[in-house]
Amino acid sequence: xxxxxxxxxxxxxxxxxxxxxxxxxxxxxxxxxxxxxxxxxxxxxxxxxxxxxxxxxxxxxxxxxxxxxxxxxxxxxxxxxxxxxxxxxxxxxxxxxxxxxxxxxxxxxxxxxxxxxxxxxxxxxxxxxxxxxxxxxxxxxxxxxxxxxxxxxxxxxxxxxxxxxxxxxxxxxxxxxxxxxxxxxxxxxxxxxxxxxxxxxxxxxxxxxxxxxxxxxxxxxxxxxxxxxxxxxxxxxxxxxxxxxxxxxxxxxxxxxxxxxxxxxxxxxxxxxxxxxxxxxxxxxxxxxxxxxxxxxxxxxxxxxxxxxxxxxxxxxxxxxxxxxxxxxxxxxxxxxxxxxxxxxxxxxxxxxxxxxxxxxxxxxxxxxxxxxxxxxxxxxxxxx
Numbered sequence: 001x002x003x004x005x006x007x008x009x010x011x012x013x014x015x016x017x018x019x020x021x022x023x024x025x026x027x028x029x030x031x032x033x034x035x036x037x038x039x040x041x042x043x044x045x046x047x048x049x050x051x052x053x054x055x056x057x058x059x060x061x062x063x064x065x066x067x068x069x070x071x072x073x074x075x076x077x078x079x080x081x082x083x084x085x086x087x088x089x090x091x092x093x094x095x096x097x098x099x100x101x102x103x104x105x106x107x108x109x110x111x112x113x114x115x116x117x118x119x120x121x122x123x124x125x126x127x128x129x130x131x132x133x134x135x136x137x138x139x140x141x142x143x144x145x146x147x148x149x150x151x152x153x154x155x156x157x158x159x160x161x162x163x164x165x166x167x168x169x170x171x172x173x174x175x176x177x178x179x180x181x182x183x184x185x186x187x188x189x190x191x192x193x194x195x196x197x198x199x200x201x202x203x204x205x206x207x208x209x210x211x212x213x214x215x216x217x218x219x220x221x222x223x224x225x226x227x228x229x230x231x232x233x234x235x236x237x238x239x240x241x242x243x244x245x246x247x248x249x250x251x252x253x254x255x256x257x258x259x260x261x262x263x264x265x266x267x268x269x270x271x272x273x274x275x276x277x278x279x280x281x282x283x284x285x286x287x288x289x290x291x292x293x294x295x296x297x298x299x300x301x302x303x304x305x306x307x308x309x310x311x312x313x314x315x316x317x318x319x320x321x322x323x324x325x326x327x328x329x330x331x332x333x334x335x336x337x338x339x340x341x342x343x344x345x346x347x348x349x350x351x352x353x354x355x356x357x358x359x360x361x362x363x364x365x366x367x368x369x370x371x372x373x374x375x376x377x378x379x380x381x382x383x384x385x
Contacts, residue, residue: 009112010103023036023365032369077135099123099149106139132320150172213294215247215298216303217230234297246293304326307327
């Protein structure tokens, strides 16, 4: 029997950590052939060139799709999605996969879902059924209706998909593959690499020996015109706290230009000897940085998922993660400088929390590969009922 050809499309830096262990499990599975396609911001240097880490980890790239339009606004976001459909259709025609896997809810993933669906290729969606703010909410549920097999992170996500009309036998709770990496860190989180030597970054290297915090804040696409104001409020709060800080660059979303300009302008105006900025890191190293930190601040889903499992205190700002299931480690605040400062000090004082397995227990990648090798692959919703 020939191997099933599984095409996984990775479109952004965070998507790689969300799927890495599943990629490895698919690659290693005797009945599966991995076809990795890298697209959009995962290919771009200014967003950390995530594709380089994939190749370093031993994954062969079957195709590269350059489809990101400049602008970081709503029009560029829509056109980037359209270009993705055009280019991915050509890639799928050439590769002839037995199934296409799309990850989570970034706007570029819509391209993957539409192209595969219109070409009658079974579509597998990982991490559907969750609720958040931002354009991600619409994208996630739209992809659910286009998908044929659903591999979700939580029991509540499964319940939600069934209520949306998806056939129960096509929905499986596998947990989140990013928790697999977090599980490795929980066992061994030793800081065994030269942070600044390996990743460079911008700014004076702060002394981390007495503790530090991490910031990762992205624009909210439904509030993209306020992205610069949002980031300046966080910058003011972190600058006044004077705690050594490692700050990571935002994703390529509508509004990211405002976020980036806000950071650059603030750096020029104020002397911030305690803050160092990075573009990207290997998933394992990034989680080690998080695990050894005192707190994560911002609005990244890593604060909701991996940090829950690792017990890392989180200050979640604004509406980007509204509605998403969360552990006791998360403290929610609005875009208010004093509220952010108070929350950070409270979380640092509290210290780390007990691990929470709300998003899985560390074996998601293997479970996903096994399901991809055994489940019937169909592209018609009617055949599922």
